[in-house]
Amino acid sequence: MKTVRLGAGSGYWGDMIESATTLAKHGDLDYMGFDFLAELTMSLLQGAKRRDPSKGYIPDVVPWMRQLLPITHERGTRMILNGGGVNSPAAGEAVAAEIRRADLDRVRLGIIEGDDLTDRIPELRAAGVPLVNLDTGDTDFDSIADRVVSAHAYVGSESIVEALEQGAEVVIGGRLADSALYVGPLAHEFGWTPDSGQWDAIGAAVTIAHVIECAGICCGGMSSQWKDVPDPWNIGFPIAEVSEDTSAVISKVEGTGGLINQWTIKEHLLYETHDPADYRMPDGIADLTTVRVEEIGANQVRISDMTGRERPDQLKVQIGYTDGWIAEGRVLIPWPDTLEKADRCEEFIRRRLEIIGIEPREIRFDRVGVDALGGSMISRPSSDPEEIEVRVAARVETRAEADAIRRELTHFTTAGPVGTAFGAQMKAREVIALWPTLVPRHLVPTNVAVEEVTRRAHIAS
Amino acid sequence: MPTLLHDLAYTRSGDKGDVSNVGIMAKGSEEYKMLRAAVTPAALKRFFGDLVTGEVHVYELPRIESLQVVMYGALGGGATQTLRFDETGKSMAALMSRFPIGGDDDEQ
DSSP: OOEEEEEEEESSTTOOHHHHHHHHHHSOOSEEEEOOOOTTHHHHHHHHHHHOTTOOSOTTHHHHHHHHHHHHHHHTOEEEEOTTTTOHHHHHHHHHHHHHHTTOOSEEEEEEEOOBOTTTHHHHHHTTOOOOOTTTOOOOTHHHHTTEEEEEEOBOSHHHHHHHHTTOSEEEOSSBOTTHHHHHHHHHHHOOOGGGTOHHHHHHHHHHHHHHTTGGGGTTTTOTTGGGOOOGGGBOOOEEEEETTSOEEEEOOTTOBSOOSHHHHHHHHTTTOOSTTOEEETTEEEEGGGOEEEEEETTEEEEEOOEEEOOOSEEEEEEEEEEEEEEEEEEEEESSSHHHHHHHHHHHHHHHHHHHTOOOSEEEEEEETTTTTTGGGSOOOSSOOSEEEEEEEEEESSHHHHHHHHHHHHHHHHHSOTTOEEOOOOOOEEEEEEEEEEEEGGGOOOEEEEEEEOHHHHHHO | OOEEHHHHEEEEEEEETTEEEEEEEESSHHHHHHHHHHOOHHHHHHHHGGGOOSOEEEEEEGGGTEEEEEETTOSTTOTTTOOSSSTTOTTHHHHHTTOEESSSSSOO
């Protein structure tokens, strides 16, 4: 039976490059996917692009491709990345430069665009798209319309498949859904395309993609099994060997750290998937309730019996808009009387804010080491801890107010109790709030351009 | 003394916007039965108190003997705007591990 070997080379912007190069060298891979994007990333990258039109892609793409291209080119492994961020063409130019630097010949590079809707919002609204907030049900888009900084659709794998059909060895896009990075090659190899109507197979592809798309996080990373996970500092990234019958074996390169067993795969099937019978991705809907998970060897888990349903007609779109500022600061309080000093700190800040006339939209005091994570679920300790870090976070309308609140923490160290330690305070940060919504698929066409990067072109230019 | 969820299951949490999810994996079939009975939306709302302001859903995955808990309004506005230290709610899984199972009554 035909099998295809997929590897995950990155699960987030800032992931471990050594794990990626080990996987590329020893994973015997047909394809490698690289996810670099989180919910806020596109807004941050839009800001970078506004300041410099040659930016807006994930800067890590350059060092990663520099290290990986010589390895993958020699082995015939094709790479798919969403590190194009909000500027895939610029990422493409940077990667082309790396191809030339490595003196590789005839590398086909596919660049995907079409997911960026930042400048198309008025047009979409004119076409009757209501842009209702998916999480809150809020229909008043006008309330944020003039503060929008980014709008991006999570797009599926059609353009990836097209690029692969045109022989692309490296495919770079923007807000390609994480799952699309892996559904694309499977659709290309096995014909699991929307036209084929093989929704169970596509559901299986979405499920397999979900399991590996966070890289080390299905291999004992961020794991409930952490005590049993060997050498996490050398964590192996996952390989999915996918069979034509839609089952897959998840494994990793022998000798790497990390752990793959039923628990690490189950915890990842559950990770951020919400209603398990209705895991919606642009390429199809996966039903995670039918999946079978079997340990078949050391660090080898087989997943099978996946099912799915037809892809949704609408794509999820994440809109980012500015919504005030956050000031955050911390002081470290030593024993004795740690609890009482922490109370004094809170009272001090509240009184000072009254005096300087700032009323935050929201303010929060944490006693780090006591209740910063558990909040009201945690009862007050019966004895004084050795140390308490008091953390103050406040949401205000302007940067000036945010800076003023941070200054009050230094006033606490000088006007408050003896022994209060202060480090470098954090900078105020602008809030980019998110407005998730839906846009009909037919209004978000993507396109791909495949070009061949050759030595000759380099010499000629 | 009630048993803690920690003794019966493994947990791990994640975020999407202001929605927190906690995956609960039973350590065995008996444990899965006990969890299904005890981990209800109403009990979870009581347990998390003001940390969760919205609806709570509990989904069952019998083939992997796991529950998926999805809680709305659970992250102080979501990673990009929350004032919480734990912006992405990774620690919700740890808080969940203290959820009481059984005991004399349903109260905490």
